[in-house]
Amino acid sequence: MSFFPPSLETLIDKFAALPGIGKKSAQRLAFHVLSLPDGEAESFALAIMDAKTSVHCCPVCQNLTDGEICSVCSDSRRERSVICVVAEPRDVLSFERSREYKGLYHVLHGVMSPMNHIGPDDLKISELITRVAEGEVREVIMATNPDTEGDTTAMYISRLVKPFSVKVSRLAYGIPVGSNLEYADDATLSRALEGRREM
Helix, strand or coil: CCCCCHHHHHHHHHHHCCCCCCHHHHHHHHHHHHHCCHHHHHHHHHHHHHHHHHCEECCCCCCEECCCCCCCCCCCCCEEEEEEEECCHHHHHHHHHHCCCCEEEEECCCCCEHHHCECHHHCCHHHHHHHHHCCCCCEEEECCCCCHHHHHHHHHHHHHHHHHCCEEEECCCCCCCCCCHHHCCHHHHHHHHHCCCCC
C-alpha cells in the first residue's frame, strides 16, 4: 500500500532509478523538489530538458558537448598526435583538473563487460580506430580503470591499434601519494613495482 500520491511515488521512483540513489535518498530529493517555489521547480525541470536536447556526443572524440565539436577538439593548442582513451565523460574532467595532460581524448562510453552483455560493438571503439587510421596519431594512452573490465577493454583496443604502428601505453598504477605502504594490498604493490621508473 502506498502512503504517497501516485505522482509523488512516480517522482520518487524516477530519482531512485538514478545511479547511487537509494529509496531514502530518492524520497528526500522528491520532497525537496516539492518544497521548491514554482519558479525554481520549473527552472529545474527546464534545465533537465535543455541538457537532454542540447548535449550530444562530439563527432571527433565522443565527449559530451553542446557545440559542433567539443572545446578540447577545437583547441588548436592541444597535442593532436596523442589520444587518451577513457571510459566515461567524467574521466575527461579528472584529467583536465590536473592540468598536466595536453593531448586529445576519446570517450568509449563504457567498458567491455560480458557479465552485463556489453561488447566492443556497444562502445565507441570503431570511432577510435577511424581516428588512428587517419595517420596523425603517434600514441594512444589507455586510461580505463585498473579492474577486470578496464584491463580487458585496454588489451582489446591495444591489439586493434598496434597494426597502425602506434605506441600504446597504459597509465601507471601503484601507491597513492601520501598513503602508507602497510595499508597497500598485494595487487597495488605489484603494480607499483612493475611501473617503477629510474630516478
